[in-house]
Amino acid sequence: MPELPEVETIRAQLQPLLQGSLIVSAWSFGTPKFEQAEHAAGYRVIDLRRRGKYLLVGLADATVSPSTVASTDEVTRDLDRELVIHLGMTGKLSIDSRPGGSSPSKISAAFASRTRPPHRRAEWLLDDGRVLEFTDIRRFGRIAIVEPGGYFELPTLHALGPEPFSDEFTPELLRNAIRSSNQGAKALLMSQRVVAGLGNIYVDEALWLAGVHPKATNITRQRAVELRDAIREVLESGIRNGGTTLRDYRDASGATGSNQHQLNCYGQAGLPCVRCGTQMKKSVIGGRSTTHCPLCQRRR
DNA sequence: CGATTTCCCTGGCCGC
DNA sequence: TGCGGCCAGGGAAATC
Numbered sequence A: 001m002p003e004l005p006e007v008e009t010i011r012a013q014l015q016p017l018l019q020g021s022l023i024v025s026a027w028s029f030g031t032p033k034f035e036q037a038e039h040a041a042g043y044r045v046i047d048l049r050r051r052g053k054y055l056l057v058g059l060a061d062a063t064v065s066p067s068t069v070a071s072t073d074e075v076t077r078d079l080d081r082e083l084v085i086h087l088g089m090t091g092k093l094s095i096d097s098r099p100g101g102s103s104p105s106k107i108s109a110a111f112a113s114r115t116r117p118p119h120r121r122a123e124w125l126l127d128d129g130r131v132l133e134f135t136d137i138r139r140f141g142r143i144a145i146v147e148p149g150g151y152f153e154l155p156t157l158h159a160l161g162p163e164p165f166s167d168e169f170t171p172e173l174l175r176n177a178i179r180s181s182n183q184g185a186k187a188l189l190m191s192q193r194v195v196a197g198l199g200n201i202y203v204d205e206a207l208w209l210a211g212v213h214p215k216a217t218n219i220t221r222q223r224a225v226e227l228r229d230a231i232r233e234v235l236e237s238g239i240r241n242g243g244t245t246l247r248d249y250r251d252a253s254g255a256t257g258s259n260q261h262q263l264n265c266y267g268q269a270g271l272p273c274v275r276c277g278t279q280m281k282k283s284v285i286g287g288r289s290t291t292h293c294p295l296c297q298r299r300r
Numbered sequence B: 001c002g003a004t005t006t007c008c009c010t011g012g013c014c015g016c
Numbered sequence C: 001t002g003c004g005g006c007c008a009g010g011g012a013a014a015t016c
Helices: A004-018 A035-040 A104-112 A171-179 A185-190 A200-210 A221-240
Strands: A023-028 A043-051 A054-061 A081-086 A091-096 A120-126 A131-136 A142-146 A281-285 A288-292
Touching: A004 A043, A004 A054, A004 A091, A004 A221, A023 A035, A023 A043, A023 A104, A035 A081, A035 A120, A035 A142, A081 A091, A104 A120, A171 A185, A171 A221, A185 A200, A185 A281, A185 A288, A200 A221, A200 A288
Parallel strands: none
Antiparallel strands: A023 A120, A043 A054, A054 A081, A081 A142, A091 A131, A120 A131, A281 A288
């Protein structure tokens, strides 16, 4: 279940490997959620950015000189398209570096006749013969080609809240959102509208760390500061540890993360709270399994 | 309009 | 060993 730290880990790995590469050909599984991958053919990769759990691959027309690419910073400019990739539950990105042939035509022919594993959903052939591969067992992922910044086709990305590490993400924003909704803290944080990038694991961890009940609809100013800080802390931990691998998650090199060893709340139902010893309780919120400590996370 | 529920998918796991 | 049933869950659509 790739959340912000997992996507950021993958982004950081792929950025130096993909920046400047020309996508000469593309293949997709052919279903609506993946078929737009094919529209990336003929574009050059300018940069890799991330918004929440979305990976944004900046593309420019193939006529753009690769030498101009190296000088681009993270500011979005001179992009002709964006390739949007969401990993869903089981999405993985990898690069096959095997030589695809000795000439461009042989490379293309090899790509066209390539055998693909059962869960491959998209592939992009690069001009040096490498192949960027997208594999997604459960097909909860999503690939789209959009005009730069034109996210209306992807409602969650379109209405995405601020990045958790940005100055825009303030305790006041958090507090106002929680107080002005009946949804409860967890459901709100899961919606991506208040802050971007949290999923089931890191939400449970952040609420536990800050001592906020998952269904809280009110929160003091002080606790809003603590929750803001807790969100940043659990995400930083996730990034530092290369992501959380419970079952499926692998980074772009196929390696597991190690943040699963740092979890204090997610998956701990029935076990004693590591902070106070009270038995952790399981519930269901918005169809997602939820764990919290009834003592540390009281409703107020 | 906001909140809640359902659905999409597949593999792993459990009990019989 | 085989098999039915259940669980996991992000986001979009349907429904309340």
